[in-house]
Amino acid sequence: GGFALLPFLWLVNVLWFCREAFLAPAYTEQPQIKSYVQRSAVGLLFWVVVLTTWVTIFQTHRARWGELGDYLSFTIPLGIP
Numbered sequence: 001g002g003f004a005l006l007p008f009l010w011l012v013n014v015l016w017f018c019r020e021a022f023l024a025p026a027y028t029e030q031p032q033i034k035s036y037v038q039r040s041a042v043g044l045l046f047w048v049v050v051l052t053t054w055v056t057i058f059q060t061h062r063a064r065w066g067e068l069g070d071y072l073s074f075t076i077p078l079g080i081p
Contacts, residue, residue, distance in 0.1 A: 006043075007043070007044055007048075010040040010041070010044040010047070011040075013036065013037065013040040014037055014040050014041050014044060017033055017036070017037050018037060020033060021033045021034040021036075021037040022037075
């Protein structure tokens, strides 16, 4: 998946292995799988918080940033300059 899709892979890991890590009867590899699922959940949560924070800041301050906001925009919205 590479670096760009890593958060998506973390989500898949959490959803796919959650039952195996926490609800299945105990077996020898379960603590290791549980650790991987927990780390994936923490990474995913961190990524969601960072991305949500950036999107909120960008959406509320883009117009005030002037030229920099325009350079960072894929499309420049029409409206208040």
